[in-house]
Amino acid sequence: MPTASIAVVGAGPGGVAAARRLRGHARVVLVEREGEAWYLPGTVPTLLGEAPAERWRARLSPAGVGVVPGEAAEVSGGSVRLGGGAVVRADAVIAAPGLALDAAAVPEAANVFAFWSPSGAARATRAVRSLREGVVAVVVAALPYRCPPAPYGVAMQLAGLYRSLGRGVHAVLTTPEEEPLQALGEEVSRFLRRSCASEGVELVTAFRPELASLASGSLRSRDGASVGFDLALVVPPHRRSPLLAGLPGEGPLVEVSSRFETAEEGLYVVGDAAGTGLPRAADAAAAAGTTAAEDALRRLGLLEEAAAHLPAPECYVGHGGGRYSRISLRYPEGLPPRGGARVAIEGPSASLAAGFEEAFHSWRALREENA
Known part of the structure; x- marks a missing residue:
């Protein structure tokens, strides 16, 4: 024992x-x-x-x-x-x-939602489904935030949703980064730029939002740029x-x-x-x-040796229409700062949608394991 x-x-x-x-x-x-x-x-x-x-x-x-x-x-x-x-x-x-999500930093308004969790997303679902025309803005409030590729998937899947419903809604994604996921290298940045463009998403980089301006219906950045919107979905600051x-x-x-x-x-x-x-x-x-x-x-003297385990992250990014891409990272030369990530990109493809579901079922099995 x-x-x-x-x-x-x-x-x-x-x-x-x-x-x-x-x-x-x-x-x-x-x-x-x-x-x-x-x-x-x-x-x-x-x-x-x-x-x-x-x-x-x-x-x-x-x-x-x-x-x-x-x-x-x-x-x-x-x-x-x-x-x-x-x-x-x-x-x-x-x-x-x-x-911790600093949802309080996002002004309360009928068309503004801080949503970076399933429960937060549920509060915005009706507004997303009822929007018939105008601009939906996906706003990354600050860096860092969890699951960095996800806002790109959100914006692309929103564009696909409104396109499939025959609605005149334009999707915009703003991020404080100079280039999309620049820490992962140029290949990932180029892929996300191309993907957003092909799905009809307007990508605005180097945009550092003044969140208080959301209450006015026009989001301003600290350098004076602005983005108008009819619905804003905000990845709130992470604390x-x-x-x-x-x-x-x-x-x-x-x-x-x-x-x-x-x-x-x-x-x-x-x-x-x-x-x-x-x-x-x-x-x-x-x-x-x-x-x-x-x-x-x-x-504690309970194990003779301890290893530094190398991760093998895989992230699924939705592109709309049931298609996903997969961004995979490997660290064959060790962890940063000594070693860097090798990146592989697959898709977008409908065949990768099964990977998203498999990841969820694996997650659940690890937590509900009873034997």
């Missing part, structure tokens, strides 16, 4: 991967609000009215892991304090709370989770070692909140969770 105890906060890809690697070696406690998890890529089909938000929710019951429903309020290398005051003691803590407020790091990201340990001994941070050169993607988070779990076990 394991004697050491390790707490994991958050049931995203990083947290679940960490919990699965730890079980059998230590007592594992997984803390997640309401004991449930959401499949965040389900945001896009929910927004388009293709599926209800509830489809993307799973009740946590992973084998060999104790699930504690609750809101983590404070973490350290030796404990997790819950919002109600209860404390979960542990010999190490792996925190994967993700980045650091309050759970990690006291840790060093730049902006919303927490400074971590190559094994994802923070400045506080025994406290690891993985996933979107970790300050690394990796993309904010599911497989990158899962690889980080596995790496952190093994390092925690090594520190």
